[in-house]
Structures are given as C-alpha cells and as structure tokens.
Amino acid sequence: MAEEELAKRFGELVRRLRREKGYSQEDFSFRVGLHQTYVSSVERGERNVTIGTADRIARALDTTLASLFGELERRTDEGER
Template sequence: MSITHTFGLRVRHFRKSKGISQEELADICGLHRTYIGSVERGERNITLKNAELIAQALDEPLAAFFLGTDNEH
C-alpha cells in the first residue's frame, strides 16, 4: 500500500470517527472539499503543510496518519 493511500485511509478513519463530513473538514482546514476527497482516496501526494492542517483539524498527531491498520477500508 502506498503512503498516500495509507494517509488517505487514516484521514477518512479519523474524520468519520469524529462524525464530520468532508465539507466540514475542508472548512476547518481552509481546503476545498474535493481536495479532501482526493486525499482520502490516496490520489494526492500532499504537502507536509496540508498534512499538518488536516491533522490539527482532526486533533490527531501527524504521525498517526502514517501508521495504517489492515482493517481500515
């Protein structure tokens, strides 16, 4: 699994566990909803700056987004 795919799965996992939509996450981060969707699908090789924005918006340490688990789909 690629790092972009792992990161995207973790974004989706944390976002859903907090009960917020892609649009809400995008608003909190100051990013576009379609950008968040493409991150979650592992289609984007995002910058560390945007990765940090997403992690902060989800109140999770950035390192947690790179430690995927096999049961997150």
Template sequence: MEVQLLVAWNLRRLRVERGISQDDLALTAGVERAYVGYLERGARNPTIITLEKIATALEVHIAQLFREPDPGEQEPAILKAGRKKKA
C-alpha cells in the same frame, strides 16, 4: 502500503471516527472539499503543510496520518450523505 494510500486510509478513518463530513473538515482545515476527497482516495500527494492543517483540524498529531493499519483492520466506514442533525 504505499504512503499516499496510508494517508488516505488514516484520513478517512480519523474523519469518520469523529463524525466529521468532508465539507466540515475542509472548512476547518482551510482546504477545498474536493481536495479532501482526492486525499481520501489517494489520488493526490499532499504537502506537509496541508497534512499539518488536516491533523490540526482533526485534533490529532500529524503522525496519526501515517499509522499502519492493524492486521485484519476493516476499511473505514462511509458516513451517511447529508447534513447531521443538530443536537
């Protein structure tokens, strides 16, 4: 898998697993929301500094953004649009 697509796959997987919106991730990481969308589509090539900010916001080691998917692993789901209900 091409490295940009690998990062895109893992970024979306980790974000969805945590139930974090693109907006919230962008705010926490200090990047533009649209940029998170570009990264998740593999349309941009992020710097290592940006990857570090995103990994920190996701509370994972940066290496998790480069994990190869397991054979047969399903593409990460899409979160429902809109705001999450407050607890």
C-alpha cells in the same frame, strides 16, 4: 513503501479518523481550510500532500503528524507481516 501506497494509506486513515470525529467531508474541508474536491482526492489516495497540508489535516483531526504517521506505519508493518 511506494509513494502511491503511502498516499493511499494516508487517505484511508484521514477518512477513517474524520468519520470517527463525526465530520462530514464538507464540514472537515471547511475546518481544515481546503476545498472539498481536494479533500476528497486526498481521501481517495490521489494526492501526495505536502507536510504542511498533512500538518493542517492532523490538527483539524486533533492529532499530530507523529501520531498520524505512527498509526499509518504500524498498519504498514502489520500489512507486510
């Protein structure tokens, strides 16, 4: 998967999980300790975040990196079928 595609899918997944948790982008940004403009650009797939930031995001969504990327990579497989 190209880096741009990974960033796009990561962002889409974060947005979906955040909404499922019922957090506004503002609440979530505060929770994860990142600026809302940054979180917004992550969700739009414009950031190739570091694993440290991805881990903070995963924990703020009460999940793990393994689970997050598991879901992301499953969706990728489905998309490529």
